[in-house]
Amino acid sequence: MNRQELIDQIQQKKSFLCIGLDVDLAKIPTYLLSEEDPIFEFNKQIIDATHQLAVAYKPNTAFYEAYGIKGWLALEKTINYINAKYPEIFTIADAKRGDIGNTSSRYAKAFFEDLNFDAITVAPYMGKDSVEPFLDFENKNTILLALTSNKGGMDFQTLKTPENELYKSVLKTSLTWKNSDNLMFVVGATRPEYFKEIREIVPNHFLLVPGIGAQGGDLQSVCKFGLTKECGLLINSSRSIIYAGKEKDFALKAQQEALKIQQEMEIILNY
Amino acid sequence: MNRQELIDQIQQKKSFLCIGLDVDLAKIPTYLLSEEDPIFEFNKQIIDATHQLAVAYKPNTAFYEAYGIKGWLALEKTINYINAKYPEIFTIADAKRGDIGNTSSRYAKAFFEDLNFDAITVAPYMGKDSVEPFLDFENKNTILLALTSNKGGMDFQTLKTPENELYKSVLKTSLTWKNSDNLMFVVGATRPEYFKEIREIVPNHFLLVPGIGAQGGDLQSVCKFGLTKECGLLINSSRSIIYAGKEKDFALKAQQEALKIQQEMEIILNY
Numbered sequence: 054m055n056r057q058e059l060i061d062q063i064q065q066k067k068s069f070l071c072i073g074l075d076v077d078l079a080k081i082p083t084y085l086l087s088e089e090d091p092i093f094e095f096n097k098q099i100i101d102a103t104h105q106l107a108v109a110y111k112p113n114t115a116f117y118e119a120y121g122i123k124g125w126l127a128l129e130k131t132i133n134y135i136n137a138k139y140p141e142i143f144t145i146a147d148a149k150r151g152d153i154g155n156t157s158s159r160y161a162k163a164f165f166e167d168l169n170f171d172a173i174t175v176a177p178y179m180g181k182d183s184v185e186p187f188l189d190f191e192n193k194n195t196i197l198l199a200l201t202s203n204k205g206g207m208d209f210q211t212l213k214t215p216e217n218e219l220y221k222s223v224l225k226t227s228l229t230w231k232n233s234d235n236l237m238f239v240v241g242a243t244r245p246e247y248f249k250e251i252r253e254i255v256p257n258h259f260l261l262v263p264g265i266g267a268q269g270g271d272l273q274s275v276c277k278f279g280l281t282k283e284c285g286l287l288i289n290s291s292r293s294i295i296y297a298g299k300e301k302d303f304a305l306k307a308q309q310e311a312l313k314i315q316q317e318m319e320i321i322l323n324y
Numbered sequence: 325m326n327r328q329e330l331i332d333q334i335q336q337k338k339s340f341l342c343i344g345l346d347v348d349l350a351k352i353p354t355y356l357l358s359e360e361d362p363i364f365e366f367n368k369q370i371i372d373a374t375h376q377l378a379v380a381y382k383p384n385t386a387f388y389e390a391y392g393i394k395g396w397l398a399l400e401k402t403i404n405y406i407n408a409k410y411p412e413i414f415t416i417a418d419a420k421r422g423d424i425g426n427t428s429s430r431y432a433k434a435f436f437e438d439l440n441f442d443a444i445t446v447a448p449y450m451g452k453d454s455v456e457p458f459l460d461f462e463n464k465n466t467i468l469l470a471l472t473s474n475k476g477g478m479d480f481q482t483l484k485t486p487e488n489e490l491y492k493s494v495l496k497t498s499l500t501w502k503n504s505d506n507l508m509f510v511v512g513a514t515r516p517e518y519f520k521e522i523r524e525i526v527p528n529h530f531l532l533v534p535g536i537g538a539q540g541g542d543l544q545s546v547c548k549f550g551l552t553k554e555c556g557l558l559i560n561s562s563r564s565i566i567y568a569g570k571e572k573d574f575a576l577k578a579q580q581e582a583l584k585i586q587q588e589m590e591i592i593l594n595y
Contacts (some may be wrong), residue, residue: 153474209448
């Protein structure tokens with residue numbers, strides 16, 4: 054999917070919500086456990102109930118790998134389901150991969166070609182040649198970790214470097230890489246005060262913002278500094294939406310939670 | 325596997341060789357492609373031919389993910405084969421994972437419990453709570469990226485931070501984390517001059533050293549500064565061993581390459 058198609062979808066749905074599909078068998082309604090593939094069944098119902106309110110879905114690969122081959126099959130079925138039934142949806146593999154060049158190429162092939170995700174999250178620590186193999190793919194997006202929302206995000210990302218802090222060095226340096234137009238960045242919602250300075254470095258790139266909801270971030274303050282004229286934000290919420298209900302009506306409960314956020318987003322977009 | 329068992333194995337085999345199982349179907353002998361599981365068949369033959377010369381095997385997960393479900397099955401069969409037939413071998417999932425705490429726990433479960441690897445490589449960018457879930461596991465090893473051997477390793481890892489350079493901050497800070505005795509570190513062989521300063525920070529931790537062979541690193545100069553009295557090094561070689569031959573005798577060719585390195589290591593250990 055190209056950038057304009059994503060922007061069109063945001064304008065049409067009046068939403069920039071991304072729903073994280075982090076499926077934990079201990080948290081889904083117990084009646085689903087007797088299904089042949091409970092993870093996929095859960096995802097399917099969540100997606101069917103929320104696809105008009107969200108522009109993106111983001112399965113975190115860790116939750117699938119934790120279930121071995123069965124988990125990978127569920128991931129494959131989930132992405133195939135979205136691509137077949139809702140091709141307008143932007144899909145993100147939250148995989149946080151990154152390795153030496155010939156190895157990163159393998160990950161890029163796995164997620165962009167075989168699974169046909171629109172985007173993948175990538176860790177920056179190994180630098181240019183670990184990221185460029187992802188950027189090579191046309192109409193695919195590489196979402197680089199910049200400033201993450203977890204506590205440990207402050208251990209190294211905000212260390213002072215000669216010109217600024219590490220996460221700003223990551224932002225600035227990545228803009229010099231080949232096909233840097235295909236970049237987006239992960240910036241945690243738990244630090245809305247950082248968005249102003251980040252927008253000075255990357256005024257137009259999309260930012261994927263986790264941390265709204267269970268992690269405690271605030272939508273209004275993120276948008277105050279992070280929003281661009283094309284929106285430029287994808288706000289992710291996982292647990293607070295997908296685990297809003299624990300009974301047979303869990304998908305309806307998820308829809309209600311997503312609707313609350315979408316309505317807040319509609320006001321912000323119209324403002 | 326605990327540290328002492330690894331050291332015992334090194335002393336017994338007079339080797340600190342780790343063989344990278346980075347299987348590319350385009351590079352393995354073509355006659356294997358008619359097998360039901362060519363990747364596993366290739367690995368099995370390589371392992372059977374080299375297990376007396378190597379103390380560790382390190383499949384890079386990217387090469388398996390690139391083949392989807394079939395790749396994951398081949399990875400599962402490979403680790404199960406090693407654990408069943410050669411339980412003394414130290415196994416490393418070269419996965420370079422790392423995410424927020426509850427997600428890193430998922431990766432730890434997948435690789436330490438379900439697949440039963442002895443070790444996994446982890447990226448440090450997200451800090452303490454992204455790594456500690458791996459360190460929680462007793463008799464399992466978390467190999468943190470410190471200074472990698474690729475060109476992009478210099479983009480951020482050697483940036484000056486207030487006290488030193490980023491990779492040294494990673495080393496020092498990680499020693500303050502819970503269960504830091506379970507840490508090992510990735511340090512690339514292409515920069516042997518760095519080993520002296522690294523050993524001042526981590527005098528006893530094991531270092532996993534990629535970059536000997538195809539990436540051009542030099543065993544002698546790495547050992548000069550990196551070796552400890554318990555060895556403290558695992559030297560990885562992937563392509564130069566596993567692709568030494570392209571015909572039916574490929575496993576024998578791999579054995580001959582591994583033997584050359586093992587003999588060099590024996591001299592170094594006796595010195």
